[in-house]
Amino acid sequence: MVNLVAAQKPLLHGLMKMAGVQPYALEIEPGTVMNFWVPRETIKKSKKGEKVSKELDKPSKPVVVLVHGFAAEGIVTWQFQVGALSKKYSVYIPDLLFFGGSITDKTERSPTFQADCLAKGLAKLGVDKCILVGFSYGGMVSFKLAELYPNMVQAMVVSGSILAMTDSISEAALGRLGFSSSSELLLPNSVKGLKALLSVATHRKLWFPNRLHKDYLEVMFTNRKEKAELLEALVVSNKDPTIPNFPQRIHLLWGENDQIFNVEHAHNMKEQLGGNTTFQGIKKGGHLVHLERPCAYNRCLKHFLASLHADGPSDKSL
Secondary structure: OOOHHHHHHHHHHHHHHHOOEEEEEEEEEOOEEEEEEEEHHHEOOOOOOOOOOOOEOOOOOOEEEEEOOOOOOHHHHOOOOHHHHOOOOEEEEEOOOOOOOOEEOOOOOOHHHHHHHHHHHHHHOOOOOEEEEEEOHHHHHHHHHHHHOOOOEEEEEEEOOOOOEEHHHHHHHHHHHOOOOHHHHHOOOOHHHHHHHHHHHOOOOOOOOHHHHHHHHHHHOOOHHHHHHHHHHHEEOOOOOOOOOOOOEEEEEEEOOOOOOOHHHHHHHHHHHOOOEEEEEEOOOOOOHHHHOHHHHHHHHHHHHHHOOOOOOOOEEO
């Protein structure tokens, strides 16, 4: 029987190419390969005998890097944002390690390792400076990248994420949501588990046939062992985290009905990060606000990007 989610992939890939991005597999170091969707205009024509050109041009427009969360790869997460941004910006969508086509034989699983590989990959793609847009797990990786490579990151937009997953935040969130572990929440192995994840990740109740849930589990939840290790490496002791002094402007763009990381987390983080940080809430949006309310999300995102060349936006809700 045909997997319906897998069958839709060529259509999504086609839409992404129409939006101006193409896949590009990049060796970060021996044993580590990351898949990126890169601006089509940066890919040079392949030489005779090459399937894909090994050389890329530098981006010609301001660079926006869209960093996905834990339940899906890059273009599935950001499918409604790529076309909205690609006319004015050079858009890059990485698949973090163990998502999409990205893989490593290294044993390191921390967000720091993900951020380090992502930064090296962007540098190899000719990206000197970028604006990061990070969602959930991708937001934590983005914070690390901005901390470790401040000269590369001009600004950040973060949705449904926190600086670091401390053990107390993890325990409190899981207890409130009724899950015993991060793996139970984020690595469902049954239709019931996937439905439970979607119920806490969205504001509006969504209905899909069980067949579609089953097909999604088969396609999107691969590399389970490695992803479970990523979740283990994500949680740090309350004693460990310090608040970095970020020089970049940071915009917290939140679904006001986010059940996983509610707006209280966003407001607390805004206070911790200081004067370079702004907050914007989107009404009737949950954790997956960029998929639930893409028009409102894109409008907020584009406004912030434009504001980088003007006065910053004030806190407000849409």
